Amino acid sequence: MRLALLAMTVSCLSIGTQAFELAPIQDKSVESLEIQLSTKEAEYESFMNSLSSLNTQVANETDKLGLLRSQGAELQTARKQALLNMNEQYEAMVDNPDQDIAQAQNAYRQAIQNQKQNKDDIKASVTLLADLKQKLANANIDRFTLANAREALREEIRIARVKRLQQEFEQEATLEATQIVSCDAQETLKQCIMRSNRLAKQKASKQFVDSLFAGATESNVISQNKNDSAAQVRLLNHKVVSGEFSGQGNYSTTITVELEGSLPNTEACKLLDLSARYCTYQQEHLSTAAVDENAGNEISFNDDSVLYELTIRSDQYDDEVFIDGVSYGSTKLSVMLASGAHEVVITKPGYLDHQENIRLNKNMTIKAELAKASINFANGEKIQDILPGDELGPELIGVPAGRFQMGDMQGAGLSNEKPARDEQILKSFAIGQNQVTVGDFKRFVKDTHYVTEAESGNGCAAFVDGEPEYNSVLNWRNPGFKQTDDHPVVCVSDKDSKAYLAWLSKQTERKYRLPNETEWEYVARAGSAENYWWGDDIGNGKANCAYCGSKWSNISTSPVGSFRANKLGLFDIVGNVWELTNGNKVVARGGAWNFAPKLARTSVRLELSPGFRSNYVGFRALREN
The missing domain is CATH 1.10.287 (Helix Hairpins)
Incomplete structure (x- = not known):
């Protein structure tokens, strides 16, 4: 995109602009954090x-x-x-x-x-x-x-x-600019004066933008992306100081211009080569400023009170439409949206996502054809066993046998994620669509009067000053934050999870257990070789982990199913709570609400001591055929 308010190239002109300096931003937070x-x-x-x-x-x-x-x-x-x-x-x-x-x-x-x-x-x-x-x-x-x-x-x-870059750009300055133009024989004196004033404002705006780039702390980084930048300058006010004609048909004008800089939307992240998620929390509802040269280079903004109709269709039934990360149900769908940019994603288990980034400036129709996923997941067959008393067990998704690449394939992993290797799942199985919930665990405890290790021991661990510390009052009923029956159960140990699954096996006369690490990563990847099932970047608002942009990040667990399911139909396979797996060692996978995005990558392995329980570790059930 072009820079807003760039000065036009005019031949045979002599242009002068008064020198100025911007007040430096005193922000040592980056430096302090780097130390x-x-x-x-x-x-x-x-x-x-x-x-x-x-x-x-x-x-x-x-x-x-x-x-x-x-x-x-x-x-x-x-x-x-x-x-x-x-x-x-x-x-x-x-x-x-x-x-x-x-x-x-x-x-x-x-x-x-x-x-x-x-x-x-x-x-x-x-x-x-x-x-x-x-x-x-x-x-x-x-x-x-x-x-x-x-x-x-x-x-x-x-x-x-x-934040520092946005502060460095969101400054105001008053510039004085001098512009000399040769009046065209085809234009009136008034037109010549207006052209001179407009070019002076453009020149001042251009120099203001250049100085913002040059004066930024990370000037060397952001200058590489300057030519494709949407950095904005807003003209707050201007005043003609002087203007006069010379005998040679030239007009000279001197004006003072009040200017304000701005980095709209995710522009700061683009300039710094960072994921857009670091900017979206500060997004303003103003659209990108546009230059209207015919109106004297005044800034105009889209009115977000203007709505247009967006109609969405696909060739599949029982799909799900997400607009800007929010579910709007299945197609056929018509919805009124504000003008401007929107992300539309149409998804269905067993199919590749259909994604479009649109700029809505009129009524629009999207017609999507969903393609089958490269791995056949048996159409994501849904299974749910009946417990005594006609209560329902966990919702399960059928998974076929298959091959996949396991381990760190991007080179950013820890030593226990390497090397990447070819693995094979020999038998199909069914796995919980969600992490086992508080409600699920509550039925088990009510029926058996089971006492967890946290309740019989020294409680449950929670992060205190960045360290896991046991608290005797914390357990699965009271993990240290508010929860409902729809939240994943936490503060349970490896022994507790296996006790629940043994009870579930007895109630249903089926074989339930924890997935082993190979099975877990197979369903977590859902055919992907990237860091997360949707790509290599965590994005914004796609999962509940620290700094991941949801309202639960670094605060608590979220209700299961609060985010999009992967291509197998599994929810919260990234983030929310670490999930225990079955093996010789106690290993949890998937990241959690208070762990950084890099530790929620599909291949990350959290090795735990036997009996460890915390308010960020839970589990998911697997049922053998």
């Missing part, structure tokens, strides 16, 4: 060195224990042989009472002592190894805590950079 990030990076690097040392200790002690057990087998054989030798000496003493058996006795006694020492060493090694593994499990939790704090600072820095 904090540098400190956190150093802390993270030091921690990772300690974690590496701890992993080495675990490996060394595991090798030592294996060696001790191997030596134990050898010592057992040696003891048996020493006993045999001693018995032979006893038998020889029957025939020869002078036979000396002391050496054989001492050898047997030493063999017994060696075996006892070996058993003591094995016991000590087992104890030490268990302690080291517990420390390692706790350290893995701490690693994610540090990683989350680091990512949070990065998010805050990007937000602060956007």
Whole structure:
């Protein structure tokens, strides 16, 4: 897009503009945050060195224990042989009472002592190894805590950079500009004067924009995108200081112009090469300013009180239409919208999304043809088992067998996400459309009087000053924020989740369990090889995670199904709560309401210690066929 109010190129003109300076913006928040990030990076690097040392200790002690057990087998054989030798000496003493058996006795006694020492060493090694593994499990939790704090600072820095740039542009200045034009023989004196004034205002506006770019803290970054910028200047007022004709048919005018800069919509993010989500929370409802050269370069804005009719049709039934992130139901659909830019997405499980970015300036019709997804998900067959008393179990989505790429494929992941590899799901299964809710868990507790580990122990963990800290009053009924039966259940441990699924299996006579990590990532990706099922950028308002633009971000969980489902029909597969998986280690996947977007990527693995529970960890049910 062209810059608003650029001066026209005019030949044979002599133009002068008075020099001016803009007041600098004193904003050290970015600098302060960068210092904090540098400190956190150093802390993270030091921690990772300690974690590496701890992993080495675990490996060394595991090798030592294996060696001790191997030596134990050898010592057992040696003891048996020493006993045999001693018995032979006893038998020889029957025939020869002078036979000396002391050496054989001492050898047997030493063999017994060696075996006892070996058993003591094995016991000590087992104890030490268990302690080291517990420390390692706790350290893995701490690693994610540090990683989350680091990512949070990065998010805050990007937000602060956007705010700083907007402040640097949203300034007012008064300029004095001098313009000399040669009056055309075909124009009247009045027309010549108006042209001179208009060119003076354009020149002042252009220089004002240039100075905003040059004076910005990140001038080198944003200047690269200047030519495609929609940075605006609004003329607040102008006054003609002087104007006179010369004898050569030239007209000279000097005017003062009051100007105001502006970065509309997501312009600051475009200039800084950041995701639009860092700007949308500050969007104003004013449309992009346009230059009307025939009206003396005055600024005009779209009137958002003007509405137009948008009609949407698709070739599929039971689809869902999202306009600017809000669901409007299924097609055929007609809705009145304000003039301006809108994002329209039509989605249906098993089909690729149809997405259009439109600028609505008249009545418009969209006709969409939805294409089948590249992976056949058995048409997303919906399954829901009936519990005793005609109550309904969790809503499930059928998933077929298939192959996919698992792990970090974008190169931005942690070590435990690598390497990316080809995996195969051999048997179809059904998985919860939503995370298990408070209402689901409540039915289980009512029927069994089950007491969770949080209720019987020291409570549930919550972030306090960026660290998980157990609070004895927190549990699944009271996680530290408001919730309803439609929110995902939290403050449950791996043991609690498996107790619920065992009960569900008994009630339905079906096999329910946690998905393993391969199954979880298979359905989470839904055919995508990117960071999130919709792309490589978290976007704005697409999931409940920290700095993700929803009203629940960094505050609480959100009701399940508050955001768009992926192509399989699964809700909240990104964010809301970490989801426990089934395996040798306790690992959670998917990110949470208080974790940074980078940690909600599909391949991220949060390793937890057994029994860990917090107000940001929940689970999703899987049913085997």
